[in-house]
Amino acid sequence: MLVKLAINGEKHQADVEPRLLLVHMIREVLRLTVTHIGCDTTHCGACTILMDGRPVKSCTVFAVQAQGKELMTVEGLEQNGKLHPLQEGFMAEHGLQCGYCTPGMLMTSYAFLKKHPSPTEDDIRWAISGNLCRCTGYVNIVKAVQHAAVKLAGGA
Amino acid sequence: MIPAAFDYHAPTTIGEATALLTRLGDDAKVLSGGQSLIPLMKLRLASPAHVVDINGIPGLAYIREGEGFLRIGALTRESELEESELIRTRYPLLHDTSKVIADPVVRNLATVGGNLAHADPANDHPATMLASGAEVVAVGPKGERRIPIASFFTGPFATSLRPDEILTEIRIPLPAARSRGAYLKLERKVGDFATAAVAAQLTLDAGGRCEEVGIGLTNVGLTPIKAAKAEAALKGKNPDEATIKRAAELAAEASEPSADLRGSVEYKKDLVRVLTARALRKAVERAQGVTTRA
Ligand SMILES: Cc1cc2nc3c(=O)[nH]c(=O)nc-3n(C[C@H](O)[C@H](O)[C@H](O)COP(=O)(O)OP(=O)(O)OC[C@H]3O[C@@H](n4cnc5c(N)ncnc54)[C@H](O)[C@@H]3O)c2cc1C
Ligand code: FES
Numbered sequence: 001m002l003v004k005l006a007i008n009g010e011k012h013q014a015d016v017e018p019r020l021l022l023v024h025m026i027r028e029v030l031r032l033t034v035t036h037i038g039c040d041t042t043h044c045g046a047c048t049i050l051m052d053g054r055p056v057k058s059c060t061v062f063a064v065q066a067q068g069k070e071l072m073t074v075e076g077l078e079q080n081g082k083l084h085p086l087q088e089g090f091m092a093e094h095g096l097q098c099g100y101c102t103p104g105m106l107m108t109s110y111a112f113l114k115k116h117p118s119p120t121e122d123d124i125r126w127a128i129s130g131n132l133c134r135c136t137g138y139v140n141i142v143k144a145v146q147h148a149a150v151k152l153a154g155g156a
Numbered sequence: 157m158i159p160a161a162f163d164y165h166a167p168t169t170i171g172e173a174t175a176l177l178t179r180l181g182d183d184a185k186v187l188s189g190g191q192s193l194i195p196l197m198k199l200r201l202a203s204p205a206h207v208v209d210i211n212g213i214p215g216l217a218y219i220r221e222g223e224g225f226l227r228i229g230a231l232t233r234e235s236e237l238e239e240s241e242l243i244r245t246r247y248p249l250l251h252d253t254s255k256v257i258a259d260p261v262v263r264n265l266a267t268v269g270g271n272l273a274h275a276d277p278a279n280d281h282p283a284t285m286l287a288s289g290a291e292v293v294a295v296g297p298k299g300e301r302r303i304p305i306a307s308f309f310t311g312p313f314a315t316s317l318r319p320d321e322i323l324t325e326i327r328i329p330l331p332a333a334r335s336r337g338a339y340l341k342l343e344r345k346v347g348d349f350a351t352a353a354v355a356a357q358l359t360l361d362a363g364g365r366c367e368e369v370g371i372g373l374t375n376v377g378l379t380p381i382k383a384a385k386a387e388a389a390l391k392g393k394n395p396d397e398a399t400i401k402r403a404a405e406l407a408a409e410a411s412e413p414s415a416d417l418r419g420s421v422e423y424k425k426d427l428v429r430v431l432t433a434r435a436l437r438k439a440v441e442r443a444q445g446v447t448t449r450a
């Protein structure tokens with residue numbers, strides 16, 4: 001079945017089997033490999049991408065369901081060679097160790113900050129509660145998101 | 157994990173969808189949020205030959221009050237329920253529930269209709285809808301019928317929906333002046349199903365007595381449970397501490413949990429008792445709060 005979609009503002013199309021999962025289309029057909037597959041059981045959130053602006057677990061969506069949708073992955077965060085404030089935040093605050101969860105954390109917090117530009121720590125912890133990190137203990141991830149919130153609000 | 161191959165259908169009207177379901181019969185599955193169906197297909201616990209994706213049918217996602225009911229379109233996402241001002245202010249039982257289903261990312265896709273149609277006794281909306289006295293609207297090739305929620309769940313993962321029917325709407329009677337509820341769930345972590353959870357909805361009359369009572373239990377039986385004896389123990393009474401305690405004991409007696417990693421039978425029954433008392437106290441507090449503000 002022919003699927004046409006936009007990803008990070010670029011139009012793509014591919015002929016896929018209906019059973020192909022969206023994450024496999026993104027990684028293996030479109031070769032955008034920053035998005036990870038972790039648990040493959042809808043728990044970990046490493047595969048989180050934005051579909052029409054909302055974070056979804058792309059291991060639990062069929063590629064054919066993305067027909068006509070606008071998707072965004074981590075590849076779309078960097079603009080004109082400049083990292084997004086969230087990416088800078090994760091670097092500056094050591095928001096990652098192995099980095100496996102990071103793509104999902106970035107996309108979930110990207111959508112979250114658009115809706116909640118000045119969140120409390122509790123708000124951030126709520127927002128990322130569907131994204132599991134086995135390394136950091138979350139403390140630095142929260143700091144990274146706070147870092148980005150300040151930056152995006154025009155602060156230092 | 158790769159699901160078995162299937163044919164994908166994306167109807168754009170309800171008529172087209174029910175015609176497909178009529179033709180394909182038991183070989184077809186409706187796809188809403190996919191947050192229960194796709195995991196099952198990946199594990200090959202479900203291998204439908206046809207998937208009928210209803211997400212392309214416009215007009216099935218809404219939250220509004222009208223004609224005596226709160227009406228929730230079947231394709232309404234859990235996150236939409238959670239973010240709705242109407243739900244937060246007038247239906248705290250529903251708001252409480254939407255916040256504890258799965259996790260925030262899953263809730264962006266998971267639908268209210270799917271949560272009921274899936275009929276997993278561990279799902280949270282069934283108990284909430286039992287406590288709310290809801291009814292669901294099902295549309296089939298011969299038209300529409302309304303099913304009271306108390307007769308909707310017929311077994312584990314089984315409902316009174318026919319294979320050619322689509323659940324299109326959930327209706328909850330508009331709350332009376334002093335009617336409020338609460339949902340309390342104990343979960344081991346975000347994204348886990350309930351060890352046990354209790355939904356309570358109360359309407360107080362002018363004298364502060366319980367005029368209407370609904371109590372639903374999650375994940376302590378083969379189906380969601382309506383704790384009818386506990387409801388009867390409160391009806392017409394003042395919801396004082398002794399009455400609440402009695403109702404909580406009756407709710408625990410109505411539960412039929414099985415032992416698993418989340419706990420033993422005794423533990424879960426006692427949990428139902430404690431959560432019922434707490435949910436009732438919270439519902440009373442909220443219902444009383446409505447008067448003072450009015
Ligand atoms: C990690 C994880 C944690 C979860 N935790 C919880 C939890 O704590 N509590 C909870 O309640 N749920 C939980 N869920 C389940 C989640 O809420 C499901 O999405 C929900 O139960 C089903 O809704 P859906 O829209 O995704 O349905 P789908 O997966 O699309 O469908 C489920 C079933 O219902 C049928 N169906 C769906 N819509 C209709 C319709 N309109 N008419 C007729 N039949 C229909 C389908 O054919 C299928 O058999 C969890 C899921 C995941 C992945
Ligand atoms: S890989 Fe999708 S949730 Fe873990």
Ligand code: FES
Nearest residue numbers: 097099133134135
């Ligand atoms: S950095 Fe390793 S899982 Fe999060």
